[in-house]
Amino acid sequence: MMESVLILGAKSDIGKALAREYARHGYDLILVARDAGIALKDFASDLRIRSHRSVILRDLDILSVEAHKDFYFSLGKRPAGVICVIGYMGDQTTASSDFREFKRITDTNYTAVACFLNVVANDFQRRSKGFIIGISSVAGDRGRKKNYIYGASKAALSAYLSGLRARLYPHGVHVMTVKPGFVKTRMTMAMQLPPLLTASPEDAARQIYEAQRKGKDIIYVKGRWRLVMGIIRLIPERIFKAYCNF
Amino acid sequence: MGESAPLIIKQKVRDFSAWGRYPRVDGKLVSPSHPKGLGYFLKSGDTFIPLGNRRSYGDSALAARMLDVRPCNCMLRFDTDKGLLHTQAGVLLSDILKTFVPRGWFLPVTPGTKYVTVGGAIASDVHGKNHHLDGCFSKWVREISIMLPGGQVVSCSRRKNHELFLATCGGQGLTGVILEARFYLKKIDSCLLDQVTVRTNNLQETFDAFEQYCNMPYSVAWIDGTAKGPKTGRGIFTAASFMNGGDYDYRPYGSMDIPVEFPPFFMNKALLTGFNFLYYHGARERVSYQQGIDIDTFFYPLDRIGKWNRLYGRRGFVQYHFILPKGQGFDGILEIMREIGKSGISPYLAVLKLYGMENENLLSFPMEGYGLALDFKIQKGLFHLLDRLDNIVVARGGRLYLTKDSRMNRKMVEKGYSGIWQFRRFRRSNDMDKMIQSLQSRRLGL
Numbered sequence A: 001m002m003e004s005v006l007i008l009g010a011k012s013d014i015g016k017a018l019a020r021e022y023a024r025h026g027y028d029l030i031l032v033a034r035d036a037g038i039a040l041k042d043f044a045s046d047l048r049i050r051s052h053r054s055v056i057l058r059d060l061d062i063l064s065v066e067a068h069k070d071f072y073f074s075l076g077k078r079p080a081g082v083i084c085v086i087g088y089m090g091d092q093t094t095a096s097s098d099f100r101e102f103k104r105i106t107d108t109n110y111t112a113v114a115c116f117l118n119v120v121a122n123d124f125q126r127r128s129k130g131f132i133i134g135i136s137s138v139a140g141d142r143g144r145k146k147n148y149i150y151g152a153s154k155a156a157l158s159a160y161l162s163g164l165r166a167r168l169y170p171h172g173v174h175v176m177t178v179k180p181g182f183v184k185t186r187m188t189m190a191m192q193l194p195p196l197l198t199a200s201p202e203d204a205a206r207q208i209y210e211a212q213r214k215g216k217d218i219i220y221v222k223g224r225w226r227l228v229m230g231i232i233r234l235i236p237e238r239i240f241k242a243y244c245n246f
Numbered sequence B: 001m002g003e004s005a006p007l008i009i010k011q012k013v014r015d016f017s018a019w020g021r022y023p024r025v026d027g028k029l030v031s032p033s034h035p036k037g038l039g040y041f042l043k044s045g046d047t048f049i050p051l052g053n054r055r056s057y058g059d060s061a062l063a064a065r066m067l068d069v070r071p072c073n074c075m076l077r078f079d080t081d082k083g084l085l086h087t088q089a090g091v092l093l094s095d096i097l098k099t100f101v102p103r104g105w106f107l108p109v110t111p112g113t114k115y116v117t118v119g120g121a122i123a124s125d126v127h128g129k130n131h132h133l134d135g136c137f138s139k140w141v142r143e144i145s146i147m148l149p150g151g152q153v154v155s156c157s158r159r160k161n162h163e164l165f166l167a168t169c170g171g172q173g174l175t176g177v178i179l180e181a182r183f184y185l186k187k188i189d190s191c192l193l194d195q196v197t198v199r200t201n202n203l204q205e206t207f208d209a210f211e212q213y214c215n216m217p218y219s220v221a222w223i224d225g226t227a228k229g230p231k232t233g234r235g236i237f238t239a240a241s242f243m244n245g246g247d248y249d250y251r252p253y254g255s256m257d258i259p260v261e262f263p264p265f266f267m268n269k270a271l272l273t274g275f276n277f278l279y280y281h282g283a284r285e286r287v288s289y290q291q292g293i294d295i296d297t298f299f300y301p302l303d304r305i306g307k308w309n310r311l312y313g314r315r316g317f318v319q320y321h322f323i324l325p326k327g328q329g330f331d332g333i334l335e336i337m338r339e340i341g342k343s344g345i346s347p348y349l350a351v352l353k354l355y356g357m358e359n360e361n362l363l364s365f366p367m368e369g370y371g372l373a374l375d376f377k378i379q380k381g382l383f384h385l386l387d388r389l390d391n392i393v394v395a396r397g398g399r400l401y402l403t404k405d406s407r408m409n410r411k412m413v414e415k416g417y418s419g420i421w422q423f424r425r426f427r428r429s430n431d432m433d434k435m436i437q438s439l440q441s442r443r444l445g446l
């Protein structure tokens, strides 16, 4: 039987590009999203035609954390890898005064995702194999005025993945953190993005696949973001708080 | 939370153009994440034009509001027995090739670039190097599903909503948004071709080559636009057919992009003459045979240089693509080449093709005869020259290809396309004319 990859948040442009990339390399797919059965029906047909791989669609709202375990163990075949693309930018202004929005950002990016990955991690550890990829963000590398609530939840995810990596390493399970800078997706389509720092979803997917094959720990998409964030992190807080208004 | 509403993203675009980079518009690009999102948009009542991959040359896909169909890019079903493929309209031909050539299938008809959408291929009713035998793209289309300006989705074919089918194939997006299509692929025995190349000394020899090799499925001639006098119409004729037996190991080329816009003086006469000279003399013997030419080399030579349109500089270019009935072909083309010669303006690329029978679509370009496509950099005196060429084309019963056009006038399109009156009536009686408009449809009153 072919190995399969489970993609959480498969409706996003990065999720779709990853699905195409992994199918192209011979993986079967389990695509998970809210109302995946309806929203991804055509996309699944397309994947099957292009790649002759099996594609299974499953509905899940990641915020229904109680359901994660049953959901995962009802999948039938257990995936060889799990990629979580789910994310929620939210509205920072609302979130600074409205707890529900704050909680939704934090839960979607961190709490609920981590809950799901706990289930996966336990399973992979038992089986001593598998890979887990979490899509975090450069926003988690340093809290910025414009999006620190989102950034904080991504920072939590990055820290979680880092610990999980150390825990699973001796068991032969590979955990990779992906930190995209700008990706031209539906989330960012209306924004003017700097071309040199912006990747297409297809570029991102290719880069993620390659890095996973090579067993990388943390990658930036595009790679030059590593340098950019390295510099941004070095700016002393005194200056950062006063002058860095991005 | 339930189902999220179908998403429509609106983006302001500036200096937006199609392949010829002329004309340019500022407008809004509207993209749906799902065909259903289009329905919401159409109900808003704003005028628009559907947009594919912008490989048309002129203004047929340009307007203040453009509806980007490319996100609808799923292949839905393939019937291996019949070779029938069902896709959404935003699927690129290049994706179809990548998927199906390795399984022994090819496009029944393909234009000279593979970066066009299925919707664009239908809306321009494109033709390829095999038109003389296999007709236009629409010939291979079994059914189209289309969203009318009111938002309702209907299907049309030769049997159902026939007039809508005739108006949509070649209709330049003016009847509605093509959402899906079912069309046939063609079986091939190999992904390689055998080719014959003939170097000709004048137009007569070029025409003779077309006649001599008219049973070869694919043929085309590049004409040396800079040759004058008795050498007028000399060029390189190529014809090819797929090999029998072989493999399907198709490896699409990557393309190299022209990274920047070139200064306007770049494509100048000296360069042009040099290029044409080298190309022409590149073929050493008069007739030569090549085996094992791959698909990308034969069908899509220009795709190897991505964004080559930037070579023409900021002002852009036009492709003057006309066709003349067979009896008028030879004299007509000579007359046109002479008229161009007199003007001192040279075409950069000239491609000649023998066409087969005309079809019944209201605005399809091909008719039985000879068609010539000439690329001109935008420059002083060009539009006057093209007006003079228009007169010659009309006088000889020919017409211009709408998907390449950015400047012809109403008289020209009315003389060239006898189906235009029915097309206009059809649009008016279905309220399409008020909702769907491109710069071209306004200029030409389509």
Ligand SMILES: Cc1cc2nc3c(=O)[nH]c(=O)nc-3n(C[C@H](O)[C@H](O)[C@H](O)COP(=O)(O)OP(=O)(O)OC[C@H]3O[C@@H](n4cnc5c(N)ncnc54)[C@H](O)[C@@H]3O)c2cc1C
Pocket (backbone or CB within 6 Å): B018, B019, B049, B050, B051, B052, B053, B054, B055, B056, B057, B060, B061, B069, B089, B090, B110, B111, B112, B113, B115, B116, B117, B118, B119, B120, B121, B123, B124, B125, B126, B127, B128, B129, B171, B172, B173, B174, B176, B177, B178, B179, B302, B403, B404
């Ligand atoms: C290098 C090159 C070589 C070419 N060679 C050939 C050739 O050999 N033969 C040939 O026939 N053509 C040729 N063309 C022209 C090209 O095939 C056509 O212009 C084609 O229509 C472009 O498709 P597109 O997806 O880019 O559409 P666009 O250029 O975006 O749009 C073209 C027209 O199609 C309409 N349209 C697009 N999508 C839809 C849809 N979903 N529903 C309704 N209407 C839609 C638009 O409104 C517009 O009127 C060539 C072009 C280039 C750049």
Ligand SMILES: NC(=O)c1ccc[n+]([C@@H]2O[C@H](COP(=O)([O-])OP(=O)(O)OC[C@H]3O[C@@H](n4cnc5c(N)ncnc54)[C@H](OP(=O)(O)O)[C@@H]3O)[C@@H](O)[C@H]2O)c1
Pocket (backbone or CB within 6 Å): A009, A010, A011, A012, A013, A014, A015, A033, A034, A060, A061, A062, A063, A085, A086, A087, A088, A089, A108, A135, A136, A137, A138, A179, A180, A181, A182, A183, A184, A185, A186, A187, A188, B004
């Ligand atoms: N685009 C960028 O520039 C960029 C930069 C840095 C990081 N990222 C990260 O990359 C990932 C993908 O982003 P994107 O740009 O493709 O944006 P996106 O389209 O907004 O992707 C987010 C995905 O998360 C899903 N999701 C949100 N809440 C969910 C929930 N409760 N249950 C299940 N799924 C839920 C969304 O599903 P629905 O489709 O159902 O809404 C959507 O598919 C995100 O983690 C994002 O934070 C993106």
